[in-house]
Amino acid sequence: MRVALLANPWSGRGVGPTRARAIAAALQEHGWDADVHVGDSRSATVDWGARLPEVADRAVVVGGDGTLNAVVEGMLTLGAADSGLPPVLQVGLGTANLLTHELGLPRRNRRLAQLVERGTVQAFDLGELSLATAEDAPPSPRPSLLCWDFGLGGALMKAMDEVRTGPIRKSDYMGLLWRLFREYKPVPQRVIADGEDLGEFEYGIVTGIRTYASSAFKFPRCQYDDGLWELYLIPKVNKRRLASLAGRSLIRRLATMPGLVHRTARQVEVSGPAPAPVQIDGDYYGHTPVSFGLTGRQLPILRPARS
Numbered sequence: 001m002r003v004a005l006l007a008n009p010w011s012g013r014g015v016g017p018t019r020a021r022a023i024a025a026a027l028q029e030h031g032w033d034a035d036v037h038v039g040d041s042r043s044a045t046v047d048w049g050a051r052l053p054e055v056a057d058r059a060v061v062v063g064g065d066g067t068l069n070a071v072v073e074g075m076l077t078l079g080a081a082d083s084g085l086p087p088v089l090q091v092g093l094g095t096a097n098l099l100t101h102e103l104g105l106p107r108r109n110r111r112l113a114q115l116v117e118r119g120t121v122q123a124f125d126l127g128e129l130s131l132a133t134a135e136d137a138p139p140s141p142r143p144s145l146l147c148w149d150f151g152l153g154g155a156l157m158k159a160m161d162e163v164r165t166g167p168i169r170k171s172d173y174m175g176l177l178w179r180l181f182r183e184y185k186p187v188p189q190r191v192i193a194d195g196e197d198l199g200e201f202e203y204g205i206v207t208g209i210r211t212y213a214s215s216a217f218k219f220p221r222c223q224y225d226d227g228l229w230e231l232y233l234i235p236k237v238n239k240r241r242l243a244s245l246a247g248r249s250l251i252r253r254l255a256t257m258p259g260l261v262h263r264t265a266r267q268v269e270v271s272g273p274a275p276a277p278v279q280i281d282g283d284y285y286g287h288t289p290v291s292f293g294l295t296g297r298q299l300p301i302l303r304p305a306r307s
Helices: 018-028 043-057 064-075 098-103 108-117 152-163 172-181 239-250
Strands: 001-005 032-040 057-062 089-091 118-131 142-144 148-151 189-193 194-199 203-207 216-219 228-234 261-265 268-272 277-280 283-287 288-302
Touching: 001 018, 001 043, 001 089, 018 032, 018 057, 018 089, 018 108, 032 194, 043 064, 043 142, 057 064, 057 108, 064 089, 064 142, 064 288, 089 098, 089 108, 098 288, 108 288, 118 277, 152 203, 152 277, 152 283, 189 228, 194 228, 228 283, 239 268
Parallel strands: 001 032, 001 057, 057 089, 089 288
Antiparallel strands: 118 142, 118 288, 148 203, 148 277, 189 194, 189 268, 203 228, 228 261, 268 288, 277 283
């Protein structure tokens, strides 16, 4: 059996390749053919993902959520049909590591190697976003495996993208977040979900998982493979409302937040009188207007067996 491992050299303060080689060594002890590749750019990571269906029975992505997104892009846009996609395990070395927290993935190398061998395969519905970066530019689609948002979350990722020069910590976001609270001026965006006009909102989150921003921030439970994503919309953004959102999420009473609109949807359109920033799977991507739709495709993800 063949395992292909991809390491982001910038994730985890540069320890990605070392972690990948350690996991590969543990797999080789059990007779697996394990090969490590270092992806030093998004384009190189996309190309690696495109080759996976032909060269691997399992894939391990050592990096953050953005690294995983690039691998998915390669697997889907250049790779095989769904039936030929190898199950993927993420070793979360990014800042948020949403999928790692969502599935309770282990941290020790040998346990991760065991998960490659004996993990449960969970199908995840895949979405795709298209946005126009300029009036004369065609839409540029990108897959989303985890979540995307418009408004404050996109603004935070844009601010980080502008100042980032290497590995980052969660604490690096705090100064940017406080600056955004002072300076960011949200622009209302009209949201249409599955043909229904829901009105205008300053902040919106579209997600296929429960975990958002950190391991402590949880939405109500959702299904990964039911052909629907969750849509959470906030009409007005200010410190009080965001504190309410975080607090109610922590105590699992998000639905009681005044003014919050929740829907499940397959397609979402977002546009406004002025553009709002958008992030996908933890990376800044561009601005509204944006069109999102579930593709009908699914990605096999390795996870621990349910207890």
